[in-house]
Amino acid sequence: MREFLIPSLQKAFLPQLEVIFTIMLGLGDEELRTVKKEDVEEIVRHFEAILKEYAYTETWEKSERFCLAFALKCFRSTNLEKRLHGLSYIEEAISMTQRRKYQQWDDGMSYTGYTNPTYRAPQVARWMDSKYLLAWIQENQIIERLFQSKLSDMHPELIKRSKNLLKFMASEKFLNQGHLDMMWKATATQHAEPAVYEVLGAISSNLSPEHQNYLLQLIHSIPFAEYSPRTINLIAQFQNTYSSYPSSTEIKLRTMNLLWQIVQDDSKVEQSIADAALSQLCKVVSAYNLRIHRNMLIQIFCDHIRNRVSVHQSIVLLQKVLQEHYHDDKEMRTIKGTDNSRQKVVNELKSEVGLVDLLFRELALYKQACVRRRAEILSTAAETGDERLADVDWNTAVLEGRYPHLKQVSTRLDFIRFVFDYSIARLTKDRADIMWESLVLNSMSREEVETTLGWFYRICSSFSKQNSNTITGVMVDNFFEHRLGKLDVASLSGMGFDCFRRYFCCLNSQHRSLRMEGPIDDFLVLQFDGLLGLDQLWNVALGSSVEVVFKESMTLLVALYQKVDDTRQFNAVRKSFVDRCMERLQLAHQQITLGENVPNAQNQIDRLIFMLKNFLQESKLRDEKKKKEGGAAPAAVGPMPKLEPVVAAPPPKNVPQVRKGKEQDVAFLQEMIPGLSTVAAVLAMEKNYYNMDLALSALMEDSTKDKLMAEAAKFETEAAQAEEVEAQMAAAVEAVEEIPPSKFLFDNQAYFDLLFELLNHDNIDRDRVWEILMELPTNPIIEQTLKTLRSPNWDELINSRSLYKMLYCLQIIDRLMSYGEKDTEAQTKEKYEWCKLFFYCDGFHHILNLVLHDDFLTRNQSSRAFKSCLQLLLKIIHFFIQGMSSTT
Structure with a gap:
């Protein structure tokens, strides 16, 4: 209604509105509780709107003075909600004075806009300025009431809400050392300490360099043992100072120095505090404005490593500093002239500081100290009888410094690999020996060995270009033969085998025996006879006590004998696998027969049978796939052709060719x-x-x-x-005709006999042996004996001591005697004559006697072999009794 009020009428409103202000300021605490913050804002807004055309300065002064007076009244209230409202009124006054510096005033009224019809421009102070507001804050002791009031009045939420107020005072250079002392003293109050630390951290970047230094001195005056996570977070806030002044860098250096002292091994802080400080320190050393100090930091960290002082922390920070240097993937392993490139810096450290040898030497010394410390602990445990000392988890034990042992080992290995990756350094025999003897031969735990083997696994990442590996081709030979090849295969872990397999493939790829075509399991055997480490791989497959290692090593073995590039060698390679399995099965069978190391022999048989069955299945799948793709079909069952080598012709000389243009x-x-x-x-x-x-x-x-x-x-x-x-x-x-591996078993009667002998042993997987027999064609000798019935030895062919051989023969008998609907007259007659001959050769009587008088029925009746045998025995007996009855 402002446009309808003439100046004289506006003047009449002024005393009435002043009375309203007086009433508002005279409200008691109980009355004040019912007044909402929005109500006060509405009164002030209407007051300014009505009198906008009259006495500008006087109107604005009255309204803004009222706002501050009402803010103070609320702030002094005993009600926390009103005190928070009062603080928010003060913050709004600060915002208004700040806008006055940068914005033009407006009428502050709502108007209709296109995008937001209820848009209200932010209020700007018309009369009040920063100088007046700061004087008002000082006069009414706002800060003192926040931090020097009684314990019951110093509420954490009020302190937290004072951030903007304190930032305003700091930015206007109005916050003094006395204020800092006041806030710091408040940290002694337990319930207010978190809030005070939060506020100090929030305003740290707004403080002047002098006040920042003073606050750092106050922090430094606290004993390290009393530091908390809030202390570390407060120190870290000083890194958010963005200023071009040299004092800003000085503050960062002082902060870094303080954090560096906290993370030292001999500092008296809790481990969690040291971890938090180290995390913050990593951010500090990577700060852009500290890049000119990187060389100094690198030197400090290298000196600490050399002197073996806080080595873990020095390595972590040194790696962080080096990672901040420029790196281009094309620079990998190349010394270039780019200033401050990562490769250049690391190579300079290698040549000037001897960083690589320094790291390996320190690793050996650290491990020696750990071994001595472990001996001391175990000696004390033996003397005192303290079982807790004897049952130490060496992975988490702190043996030197302040970090767990396994973490320290991992940190050292990671940094050594980092240095190798970004320098021309290579793993020499001496360095490999140090690492192997320190971390594998003298390991504190299985996990330490796993970590070390994982490190060796990762440094050998290329098969086609050995020069790109940290480990050279010569070292691959040496490492595989003298280190990996001599590991105890029984205790070889999954990571240990991964490492073994990678170096096996790399070694044979290097010697042109394998061609790697992709991942670790994607290869082609170029020269099977030239494969190195094949015997060790067999030992791993048969000797490992870890099931996953056995299966992975078996998979690799089967693949090696299947993926042969030279088709002229293919059949010979397949036969060599079958022969090797059967030779080892024979040895294990003899051990069981002689009673020598029976459990190990039984385990060997199970693994060899599993490998043989897997090999037969993979060969069958490969042959079927090749047949579908249009290749030659595998040879049919029959006599095996003689395997003869084909001599390759010498390469001819190049015939001279016409040059282009001539x-x-x-x-x-x-x-x-x-x-x-x-x-x-x-x-x-x-x-x-x-x-x-x-x-x-x-x-x-x-x-x-x-x-x-x-x-x-x-x-x-x-x-x-x-x-x-x-x-x-x-x-x-x-x-060259590809021969299925089943033929190599089928054509060798000794192999057949051995498989039947294995079925007599207990505690082996006889079902899998039986499955192999069922995948082979019928044994010609047994089939011919039963078919012709020329002096058959029934006790040898069918006896309850060998259920599986009995089952095998009974299946043949069932096939020979059973009539089929599609049988011709000649076939029916032939089967009739065979049944007569079987009866008169005592075959039927032997079977009948087996059921009636033998101990067959006392066998393991739950086995599948027993049930199948009993079913066939009863079928044969029923067949002949029924036939005799019909004849009679």
């Missing part, structure tokens, strides 16, 4: 010299530096011409022979 010159020479071959013309050009005139002059001489013609004829003859040999070799390769 075709016309060669054709001209052939035209000028009748009977001149293309090869002879090319030779003439080559020997005369492709000068056609010189070549023509040489060919005009009969002796030179004849010599060139003879040389050309030799080239042509060798090329023709090479083509013929290649054609023969290609035909030979096509003629």
